[in-house]
Amino acid sequence: MKELDPILHSQLRLAVMSILMNVEEADFVYLKEQTESTAGNLSVQLDKLSSAGYITVTKGFVGKKTRTTCQVTDQGRKAFEQYVEALKGYLNL
Amino acid sequence: MKELDPILHSQLRLAVMSILMNVEEADFVYLKEQTESTAGNLSVQLDKLSSAGYITVTKGFVGKKTRTTCQVTDQGRKAFEQYVEALKGYLNL
DNA sequence: AAATTTGGTTTATAAAATAAACCGCTTTAT
DNA sequence: ATAAAGCGGTTTATTTTATAAACCAAATTT
Numbered sequence: 001m002k003e004l005d006p007i008l009h010s011q012l013r014l015a016v017m018s019i020l021m022n023v024e025e026a027d028f029v030y031l032k033e034q035t036e037s038t039a040g041n042l043s044v045q046l047d048k049l050s051s052a053g054y055i056t057v058t059k060g061f062v063g064k065k066t067r068t069t070c071q072v073t074d075q076g077r078k079a080f081e082q083y084v085e086a087l088k089g090y091l092n093l
Numbered sequence: 094m095k096e097l098d099p100i101l102h103s104q105l106r107l108a109v110m111s112i113l114m115n116v117e118e119a120d121f122v123y124l125k126e127q128t129e130s131t132a133g134n135l136s137v138q139l140d141k142l143s144s145a146g147y148i149t150v151t152k153g154f155v156g157k158k159t160r161t162t163c164q165v166t167d168q169g170r171k172a173f174e175q176y177v178e179a180l181k182g183y184l185n186l
Numbered sequence: 187a188a189a190t191t192t193g194g195t196t197t198a199t200a201a202a203a204t205a206a207a208c209c210g211c212t213t214t215a216t
Numbered sequence: 217a218t219a220a221a222g223c224g225g226t227t228t229a230t231t232t233t234a235t236a237a238a239c240c241a242a243a244t245t246t
Contacts, residue, residue, distance in 0.1 A: 044233095
């Protein structure tokens with residue numbers, strides 16, 4: 001039984017990655033809505049994904065308002081796919 | 094995005110359930126070998142699965158030696174299947 | 187210009203996973 | 217027969233993780 005990457009084996013981080021896998025980029029507010037998480041929790045988990053090199057986080061502006069956008073990296077994509085493969089071994093898919 | 098049952102969203106508990114889904118019953122020693130876990134960790138996680146009603150744990154003897162065997166319950170089976178369905182929403186399967 | 191909202195971050199708390207220490211019983215070696 | 221080592225676990229302590237609460241600066245609304 002393969003190890004399940006602990007960075008991905010977390011509901012909120014997995015949800016974020018799942019969204020980012022299907023979309024060119026997504027901003028903080030959108031991710032918060034989709035995942036129904038609190039801002040604090042999301043902030044912490046984005047940091048972890050970012051520190052792991054699985055996503056990039058870019059701070060910009062839209063008019064005068066700040067906007068934090070996230071994208072999955074190649075490394076993140078690969079890790080996600082490997083995680084899915086590993087999980088299959090547990091789920092009997 | 095559906096909630097992921099926190100009792101199953103744990104590598105070791107999921108591994109145990111995965112094994113028990115495919116086998117009539119399994120004993121402590123076998124589960125320990127297959128999951129490559131420590132006895133302490135396994136003991137704690139079996140308790141949690143048992144408290145949740147997902148498995149039954151039976152203590153018996155083989156000659157003079159104690160033997161702890163585990164079986165998944167109907168409730169456990171159902172929970173596992175629902176967990177798999179919920180996960181699919183994250184994995185894009 | 188005070189109060190509220192937006193878009194977050196930082197810090198504190200609760201819960202979880204894991205390992206280390208321990209325990210009773212059995213077997214083996216002396 | 218007795219000490220030492222092994223087996224099958226459990227209990228307790230430690231570390232990590234997840235989550236929420238408190239906070240902050242800038243912008244907007246009243």
